[in-house]
Amino acid sequence: MAGGGAAAKASSGVRGGVRIVVAGERGTGKSSLIVTVAAETFPTNAPPVLPPTRLPDDMYPDRVPVTIIDTSSSLENRGKLAEELKRADAVVLTYACDQPATLDRLSTFWLPELRRFRVVGCKLDLRDDHNPVSLEQVMSPIMQQFREIETCIECSAFKLIQIPEVFYYAQKAVLHPTAPLFDQEAQTLKPRCVRALKRIFILCDHDRDGALSDAELNDFQVKCFNAPLQPSEIVGVKRVVQEKLPEGVNDRGLTLTGFLFLHALFIEKGRLETTWTVLRKFGYNNDIRLGEDLLPAPIKRAPDQSVELTSEAVEFLKGIFLLFDNDGDGALKPAELEDLFSTAPESPWDEGPCKDAAEKTALGGLSLDGFLSEWALMTLLDPIRSVENLIYIGYAGDPSSAIRVTRRRRLDRKKQQSERTVFQCFVFGPKKAGKSGLLNSFIGRPFSDIYTSTTDERYAVNVVDQPGGTKKTLILREIPEDAVRKLLSTRDYLAACDIAVFVHDSSDEYSWKRATELLVEVASHGEMNSHEVPCLIVAAKDDLDPFPTEIHDSTRVSQDMGIEAPIPLSTKLGDFNNVFRRIVSAAEHPHLSIPETEAGKSRKQYNRLINRSLMFVSGYDKSILVE
Known part of the structure; x- marks a missing residue:
């Protein structure tokens, strides 16, 4: 029989009880196994499929409710079986010792489908005593192929041999899984487990001397297990460590090396519950991360x-x-x-x-x-x-x-001042315009003539010294040209943007025209969705000759849209023209530098006419009332 724990589901399983699904080939003793563990007697006539069976809460030391689900192996019930397996916290797979074909099906069908199991053989009483084959011999090839198998155990419902142990191990695989803690092949603690135990060690090392004294060890024991250690027990623990690992103990107490060694020893001896108890006392879940209850609640904020x-x-x-x-x-x-x-x-x-x-x-x-x-x-x-x-x-x-959650940008615009200390700048522009060069220069990377197309969004962040000695953090977020249209299909995409910068190659007329198109697209999106953002234009590659009408065209567009003239810079020459300070200053005053498109101007003019008409009608109505 094979059983296993789905470690990813273990946290939910612990809270609401453990759900164990029993599956396997027909005639392998699934129903008999369940009846025997629940009634402590072998059934003479078990039904083909049992209803859900709840074991007593005090049956196992963890006192966690266990519900066992029987399944049918018939083809017509395969869909229901799949659903039950998805809902399982642990799965127990059965094979019959007297039916070799059912063992073959483990490796050819069941185990490839379910990759995390604890394996046991059923119907031990029907094994051929004249030609006995050990469980180790039978399972060794399968365990080599499926490394996730943790333990093998044989049982007999008829002779009541190791029946409770089957479900104890299945429950244990859920509550105390091996996989997150220990690398079976390397026989070492896994890195994430080591990191968590190191943090716990530091938290318990109150005097920060790099060792747990007898008093600190005792405090640790009481916190985790609600029972103090006797002086003789502390001596015994340190002696075990020192005999195997001399550097695990020093004159101040148990070192971090010794602390980790002890946990590896517990796990090797099958006492995973010891290490899991420690981890859970310090707030860790089955992924060995802090549980949600130790973190802030989901943050409520406007876009x-x-x-x-x-x-x-x-x-x-x-x-x-x-x-x-x-x-x-x-x-x-x-x-x-x-x-x-x-x-x-x-x-x-x-x-x-x-x-x-x-x-x-x-x-x-x-x-x-x-x-x-x-x-x-x-x-x-x-x-x-x-x-x-x-x-x-x-x-x-x-x-x-x-x-802290910042004030809404809509309110910042009304107050004509932002209180934020961190500003996010979206960097738009056509290919080869110099967007990556701008980001690289911001974080001190040398100029490179080699062009590499940016296919994913990329970030650069640094502190910008502002006039008056204040410091602000600026985050540049490079937006690939090909992604702009898709991103702008999201209504609130610009809500996260404090300021937008549009970069173009000042020597390339097409680059300028494309940057202008992007500016209009972004500005229109902001106008339509009430997420207007300040915008600046950056004329990159100022070390090259400008295209003939560059000054005229850029001046006209800037004036028409009501924003600053393009800021020239050359990342090659290291001439940045205070561009990063100017970006932060524009973000700090979100009511300025907001571009207006022709469509936006028409809408405003239309709204003004409507408002005047309403005022006229309102005044006309009042005059009638006065008469």
């Missing part, structure tokens, strides 16, 4: 509101930066950054939009501004994940105090 870190969170991050800048050079090198995130499930900036989004030092490190910029970007894009990572690296305040 034109953003999320920023609070000053409290920023000050915490400044302290963390100094703590992990081991050589005091004012930058976090890759190794220091890896150490900082070694208590998180993984470094959040190794991939995705944050990867290489901030300015790096000559040795590949992050300055304080670069470090805070990465956090600002992660918070803007995924605030809950940002708070989660703050907690992993030691933020102990109320999680909701780490972030």
Whole structure:
């Protein structure tokens, strides 16, 4: 019989009970197995398919409700079987020891369909005693092919052999799965498990001396297991560690190495519940991430509101930066950054939009501004994940105090001033206009003549010093030309944009015309959906000769649409003309630099006429009433 736990469903299973589905070939003892575990007696005449069977809550130590679902293996019931398997927290597959064909079906049909099982053989009482074959011999080839199989166990409903154990192991696979914790082939703890246990160790090391003293070990034991350790037990634990791993204990107590060794030892001995109890006491779920109850609730905000870190969170991050800048050079090198995130499930900036989004030092490190910029970007894009990572690296305040929702941009326009400290700029433009060059220059990357087409959105983030000594964080988001039309089909797409920049190659007339078309498309979308955004035009490649009518055309368009004249710059020469300060200044005053299209002007004129007509009619009605 094969049984397994679906680890991804385990969290829900723990809360509402464990749902175990029994499946397998006809005549392999599915119904007999269920009746025997529930009634503690072998049935003389079990029905073909049983109704759902609930086991007593106190049958197993975890006291989690277990419901067993019987299934039919007939072809006409295959659809219902598939539905039950989808809903299962664990699946128990049966084969009969006296029917070799049912064992073959495990590897040819059932196991390829269901990739996470605990395997057991049924009808042990019918095995051929004259030619016995051990379970290990039978299952070894299958276990080599399907590495997810954790344990093999034989049972007999007729002789009441190991029947409760079958469902105990199936339940255990749900409540205490091996896969997230331990690599069976390498026989080591998995990286994410190590990172979680390291964080727990640091939280329990109250005096921060790198070891758990006897008192700290005892506090840990009480927190996790509600029972203190006797002095002799503490001595025993440390002796076991020291005999196997001398560096696991020092004169101050149990080291991190020793703490990890103990958990690996528990798992190797099948005591996964010990490590899972520890992880869950510190808020981890089956994915070894913090549970939702430890994170802020889903953030309610309008489309034109953003999320920023609070000053409290920023000050915490400044302290963390100094703590992990081991050589005091004012930058976090890759190794220091890896150490900082070694208590998180993984470094959040190794991939995705944050990867290489901030300015790096000559040795590949992050300055304080670069470090805070990465956090600002992660918070803007995924605030809950940002708070989660703050907690992993030691933020102990109320999680909701780490972030704030900004004022609506619609209100900012009315007040003619934005209170935001982080601005997101969408960078539009045709191919080869210089968009990537603008982003690269913003984060200090050298100019390159090699053209690489941008096919996905890309981010660059940095701190911009403003007049008066203030600092603002600017996020440049490069929008590929081919994606613009599809993106603008979403009504609220521009709601996240604080300012839009339109880049064109000042030496190429087609580039200018295409950039103008994009400007009109974006402005029209903003007018239609009440998401008007300030816009600036950037004339890139100013080191090249302009096309003949460039000055005339750009002046005319700027005047017609009511925005600033194009800002010339050359990333090749390093002449940026304060473009990043000007972008931030325009974003800070969201009522200015908003372009008007001809259609928008016509709509405004039409609305003014309607309003005047209504005022006239209203005045006419009043005069009649007076008469």
